[in-house]
Amino acid sequence: MTRKQRRMTIIGGSLAVLALAAALVLNALRDSIVFFSTPTMVAEKHVEPGKRFRLGGLVQPGSLQRGDNLAVTFEVADGGAKLPVAYKGILPDLFREGQGVVAEGALDANGVFKADTVLAKHDETYMPKEVADALKKQGHWKDDYGAKASDSVKPAATTAQGNPQGAVR
Amino acid sequence: MIAESGHYALVLALGLALIQSIVPLIGARLRDAALMNVARSAALAQLLFVGASFIALVMLHVNSDFSVANVYENSHSMKPLIYKITGVWGNHEGSMLLWVSILASFGGMVAAFGNNLPLSLRAHVLAVQAWIASAFYLFILVTSNPFLRIANPPIEGRDLNPVLQDIGLAVHPPMLYLGYVGFSISFSFAIAALMEGRIDAAWARWVRPWTLVAWIFLTLGIAMGSYWAYYELGWGGWWFWDPVENASLMPWLAGTALLHSALVMEKRNALKVWTILLSILTFSLSLLGTFLVRSGVITSVHAFATDPTRGVFILLILCLFIGGSLSLFAGRATSLKQGGLFAPISREGALVLNNLLLSVACAVVLFGTLYPLAMEALDFKMSVGAPFYNLTFVPLFALLLLAVPLGPMLAWKRGDLLGVTQRLLAAGVAALVVIAIVWAWTRGGSALAPLAIGLGVFVIGGAMTDLSERTGLFRLPFATTLHRARGLPRSAWGAAFAHAGLGIALIGIVCETTWNSEYIATMKQNDVAHVAGYDLKLDGLSQRQGPNFREMIAEFNVSRDGEKISVMTPSKRNFTTRGSSTTEAALLTRGASQLYVSLGDATADGAIAVRIYHKPLVLLIWWGPVLMAFGGMLSLSDRRLRVGAPKPARAKQRLQPAE
Numbered sequence: 001m002t003r004k005q006r007r008m009t010i011i012g013g014s015l016a017v018l019a020l021a022a023a024l025v026l027n028a029l030r031d032s033i034v035f036f037s038t039p040t041m042v043a044e045k046h047v048e049p050g051k052r053f054r055l056g057g058l059v060q061p062g063s064l065q066r067g068d069n070l071a072v073t074f075e076v077a078d079g080g081a082k083l084p085v086a087y088k089g090i091l092p093d094l095f096r097e098g099q100g101v102v103a104e105g106a107l108d109a110n111g112v113f114k115a116d117t118v119l120a121k122h123d124e125t126y127m128p129k130e131v132a133d134a135l136k137k138q139g140h141w142k143d144d145y146g147a148k149a150s151d152s153v154k155p156a157a158t159t160a161q162g163n164p165q166g167a168v169r
Numbered sequence: 170m171i172a173e174s175g176h177y178a179l180v181l182a183l184g185l186a187l188i189q190s191i192v193p194l195i196g197a198r199l200r201d202a203a204l205m206n207v208a209r210s211a212a213l214a215q216l217l218f219v220g221a222s223f224i225a226l227v228m229l230h231v232n233s234d235f236s237v238a239n240v241y242e243n244s245h246s247m248k249p250l251i252y253k254i255t256g257v258w259g260n261h262e263g264s265m266l267l268w269v270s271i272l273a274s275f276g277g278m279v280a281a282f283g284n285n286l287p288l289s290l291r292a293h294v295l296a297v298q299a300w301i302a303s304a305f306y307l308f309i310l311v312t313s314n315p316f317l318r319i320a321n322p323p324i325e326g327r328d329l330n331p332v333l334q335d336i337g338l339a340v341h342p343p344m345l346y347l348g349y350v351g352f353s354i355s356f357s358f359a360i361a362a363l364m365e366g367r368i369d370a371a372w373a374r375w376v377r378p379w380t381l382v383a384w385i386f387l388t389l390g391i392a393m394g395s396y397w398a399y400y401e402l403g404w405g406g407w408w409f410w411d412p413v414e415n416a417s418l419m420p421w422l423a424g425t426a427l428l429h430s431a432l433v434m435e436k437r438n439a440l441k442v443w444t445i446l447l448s449i450l451t452f453s454l455s456l457l458g459t460f461l462v463r464s465g466v467i468t469s470v471h472a473f474a475t476d477p478t479r480g481v482f483i484l485l486i487l488c489l490f491i492g493g494s495l496s497l498f499a500g501r502a503t504s505l506k507q508g509g510l511f512a513p514i515s516r517e518g519a520l521v522l523n524n525l526l527l528s529v530a531c532a533v534v535l536f537g538t539l540y541p542l543a544m545e546a547l548d549f550k551m552s553v554g555a556p557f558y559n560l561t562f563v564p565l566f567a568l569l570l571l572a573v574p575l576g577p578m579l580a581w582k583r584g585d586l587l588g589v590t591q592r593l594l595a596a597g598v599a600a601l602v603v604i605a606i607v608w609a610w611t612r613g614g615s616a617l618a619p620l621a622i623g624l625g626v627f628v629i630g631g632a633m634t635d636l637s638e639r640t641g642l643f644r645l646p647f648a649t650t651l652h653r654a655r656g657l658p659r660s661a662w663g664a665a666f667a668h669a670g671l672g673i674a675l676i677g678i679v680c681e682t683t684w685n686s687e688y689i690a691t692m693k694q695n696d697v698a699h700v701a702g703y704d705l706k707l708d709g710l711s712q713r714q715g716p717n718f719r720e721m722i723a724e725f726n727v728s729r730d731g732e733k734i735s736v737m738t739p740s741k742r743n744f745t746t747r748g749s750s751t752t753e754a755a756l757l758t759r760g761a762s763q764l765y766v767s768l769g770d771a772t773a774d775g776a777i778a779v780r781i782y783h784k785p786l787v788l789l790i791w792w793g794p795v796l797m798a799f800g801g802m803l804s805l806s807d808r809r810l811r812v813g814a815p816k817p818a819r820a821k822q823r824l825q826p827a828e
Contacts, residue, residue, distance in 0.1 A: 009513040012526055019743060021529045024561040025536060032556030035549070070691060070778060089689055090769035090778045 004132045004135065034104065040080035042107075055115070061097045076101060087115040093108070175225025177265075182218040182273070185211050186427035189299035193292035199555065205288050208278040208295035215302065216277035223257075223270045226315050230257050236322035237316040239263060245746055246326035247717040255339040261463060261479075262315035264342060268459070269305045271343070275379075276302065279354065286375065294354075295363030301353055304486045312479045321669045327421040328717060337397030345391030345417055349455040351383025352424055355431075356452035360443045360494055363501040373444065374433035378805055380431060380448075385801040391417050392794035397775035403767040405782045406661040406684075407790060410558050415538040416458030422531035423451040433520050437581060440517070442502045443524070449498060453491040454531070460487050473596035483624065485735045512583040519576035519584070526569040531732045532559045541587050568623055570675065573668050574631020577661075578638065592638060596630025611684075621675065628672030632665040659751040663804030667797045674793025677761070679823045680786040685767030688781040691772060703764060704728050705737070718742040720753070723768055723777060727757060739766045761788040 036054045037047070038042060038127045047053065055076055063075035074097075085103055095118065102116035178723060189211035196204025226239070227646045230253050235241040243260045244253055258267040276298040281292045309315070362368040393543065394417070399407040427447040433440045460466070464480030511517035537553045544551055574596060578589045604623035610618070637643065640653040688700045698705045708724040720742040727734045739755035754767040762785045769778025 003510065006510065006513060010518075010521060011771050013513070013522070017529050021533055021561070021565060024564060025533060028557045028560035032560055033551050035551045054550075066772075070689060088192060090780060 037100075038078040038080075039076055039083040039164065040078050042083055043081040047107055049109050049111075052104065052106045054102055054104045055103045055113055056100070057083075059095070059097045059099060059101050064097055077105065083113050085113045085115050087118055089118075091118055112169075171228050171232075172234070172316040172318060173227050175222045175229070176314065178222040178225065178764040179306065179310060179316075182215050182222065182269075185215040185218065185301060186299045186302040186306055189215060190296055190303055191808075194297045195585060197289045197292045200289075202288060205292035208292045208299075209717035212273075212276040212280035212295050212298070215299070216273040219266075219270045219273040223266055224730075226263060226266060227257050229316075230254065230263075233326065235324065235326050235742050236318055238313075238317045238319050240762075241323055241326045243329050244326040246325060248334070248718055250695055251339065252329060252334045256333070256479045258342050259329050259338050259569035260282055260335040261308070261529060262313045262647060264346075265305070265313055265463070266315055267343065268346055268350060269302060269309065269344050271646050272298070272302055272305065272353060275351060275354050279357075289365065290358075290361055290372075293364055294357045296380065297357035297360045298353065299306075301490065304335055305777065306488070308479075308482050308486065312482050324745075331718070331747060331749055331751045332401060332594040332745040334744075334751075335397065335401055337393065337401065341390060341393045341397055341493075344386050344393055346384050348385075348387025349417075349458060351415060352420060352427075352448075352452045352455050354379040354383070355448040357475065359496065362505075363497050365788065366501060366504050368505055370435050370438050373431045375436060376448065377428070377431045380424060380428050380451075381801055381805050384421070384428055384803070385798045385805070387417070387421050387424060388794050388798045388801065391421060392798075396791050399787075400754050400765075401751070401757060403754050404780060405754075405765050405767075405784060407681075407787075410537070410553075410555050412538050414543075415534050416461045417567055418533050419531050419538075420451055420458060421616070422527050422534065423454050425449060426527040426531075427451050429520045429523050429527075430741060431537050433517050437509045437511065437517055439511060440521070440524075441505050445502065447500060447503070447524070449491075449494045450528075451486075453494070454535075456487050456490060460484060461538070469690060492536045505755070509582075511581070513577070514586050516576065516579045516581045519572065520577050522572055523569065526565055530562055530565045530569070533565065534558070535648065537561070564763065565626060567621070567653065569629050570671060573628050573671065574634065577635045577668070579630075593631055593634055596627055596634050599630045600624070600627035608698060609648075615683060618679050621679040625672040625679070625696075628675065629669045632669040632672070636662070636665050638730075650785075653670060659664040659807030663800040663802070663807065666800030666803060670793040670796030670798075670800060672793075674791075675791050677786050677789025677791075677793060681784050681790060685782045685787075688779075690779060691776045692779045693774075693776040698779070698781050699765070700781045701785075702729055703783065705764075705781060707777075708736075709780070710771070710775075713740075715742065717746065718744045721768070721771070723766075723779070725755070725766055726762065737764065737766050739768050743766045758788065761792070762788045763787050 030114060034052055034054055034113070036056060036169045037045075038057050039055070042055070057076040057078040060075035060077040063073075066074070070090060071086070072091060073084060073086050075084050077083075080135075085104065085105075087105075102119040103113065104117040105115035107114055108114050123165050189208055193205050193208035193213070196202070196207065225230055229237050229240050230244055231241065231250065232254070233244055233246040235244075239262050243256050243263070248284050256263075258264040276295060279286075279291070279294060279298070283294075286294075301423070355376045358372065358379070362372055391414075394414070395407045398409070427444065430440050430444045430447055432443045460480075460483045464483050509517075536565065537557055541551055541553050572591055575589055578592060579586070600623040603626045604619045607619040607622050608616075636654075636657075639657055640650045642650050645653075648788065653656060686701045688698050690698065692698065692707045693705055694709050696707050698707075704725045704727070706728070708726055711724070713717050713722055720740045722738050722740040723736040724737070727737055735757055737755035737757050740753045741750055742753060743750045752767045752769075754765055756766040757766075762783065765780075765782040765784060767780050769780065773779045
């Protein structure tokens, strides 16, 4: 092989790997991206049952009901609309009525949001960022949420409790 | 006084760094040895002053001096001593101070042990180190001074975030930073080489041990962080594809590629330009990681916009160093001479493939980390999580693992792929047998899991085949094999261990994700949970007062087939100062598998929510990286004999690269 041919082989190989990676990324972007919505956005846009998304808002005070064997239902509100959520499992340490929450899952046929993950962070003053932004935009922001979570050098320390996507298992 | 002295020492360190940034370069221009030697003493003095500054902050934390804002915000007089010390870097200001301290230590080590480096190369390297240091000293002094006083000192501090009150904080951030910052050395060497317009195999021989040191620490740091998250967060997850984790994974991927390309450069004098580029990119990714973690941009792009000083400052540093080094690279790279030729199928070719796959995998992680940030700036909110990486990163890495056993067995220059495949037959057969057994054992399960385990076995088998081929095991008399094994370079052993570590980690990951069993329920006293053949009986709940928390402890009696094994005591801690709680999981290790119990909330009628996991072979996930790091250390102990020797004739010179 001449020098030129060798170089072409390497360049060709590189392009092939790059093309493979690009194809994988594009394919993954189509299927695995999870968008964020608030109850108002769900009410405005028709969201198909079964389509996964992240729901964020405040837990409606008085809406939390505990059923048998760790089943819970509560409502997520953002001032404009409310959406019932059903979840089975242990709620995060900081889950409280009136506070911010992010749940991941999909709507069922009855319009109930079946969550398989409920996220809340460890810090008392923490407000999930999507919720804070959405509430700010809709004018329901209270300043006392503003004091943000303190710094931490530990990566997972600021990670939400709960299984982020379910696929880790 | 201590705070002011610490602050003053930091300012002096900045002054020294500025001198070190300029004077040696003038010396190199004028070929003045005295001026070039300023670099050495400046680097050592700088280390002394940063060290003093860091010790000052530690003393303030130990003494619980709440007149200092940093101590007030992150400490509490009742906190155990160990967490008072580790709390120093459990916050933004302190961790940045740790960052520069480690940077200064690396600079100091080049200064102290770099006696056999060409004088002008050492001057250049230390000057570049000082540029980085100056930028970060300025950052700390301008935006995040840890020594700020409070006018009216409070009596009690606000305590450290409870999640961080763990031994993991003592080990994980320093390790990670040693890795991150260690790559600054190869960066400085790359810039120095570009400025001097000269680069040869001796350069690679110098860079490789430093890269290896950084890589070892980063490997251990990431593994440690992952284990910490696993036992501390209470639900048994060990990797989240969180931007902060990705920030540490990207330099690791690029650093691993650098390690391998520097090998080609050292042995064959090829891939010079690429190695230089990788050195720059690896440290750039470390800087990017620092930016992502420290600027608040991860919490929200908008949070970044509301308090921009820190973020903008680091972004400036980032642009300056990445942009500057890449422009220098673009301008000077062509002047570097081309090296040795090789056929596509050869050891070099295999290492090129390794580099290609690693850097593309790294690019995918980079994309997944930055894409949501970019979209958020455009007001789309989304999350890129495990499913994305499972579809992109995992196939690329599987391809890489498939090639791992082939690489070390190919000859330099021109390899014989068919011959290598034949020699790997045993490993391949072992992998197939394991696939068949696992398949049969777990009928109806996912087809991917047995295949992935087979891949892990193939990687381990390949590493063993490589060793047995080199030592002539089973072909030659045993005594000869033993003799050969002793004569084998330690780097060959190191490579085999590191590659086997990859396989082991893969097997652990697959087993944990596929056959993890989970039991979540509310339990009352004397309730029994059955998980994966184990019976866990809740004996009772009790309360206990800790130094700065109250905890509720549950006691579980663990038995298997009626035979008592152990008692597990998970707890839930309430930290009064911050009013927050943490979940302390209880772990029971059985071989490489673990039982994992963590507590949820107690209900009104005395029952408690409980999560119990059985995680088969989960420990392999961390044993793998430990084995990789061990391989790295073996390789390092081999290199030590040859570090920086400009000619092979001086190979006997002993020099310690970094400890």
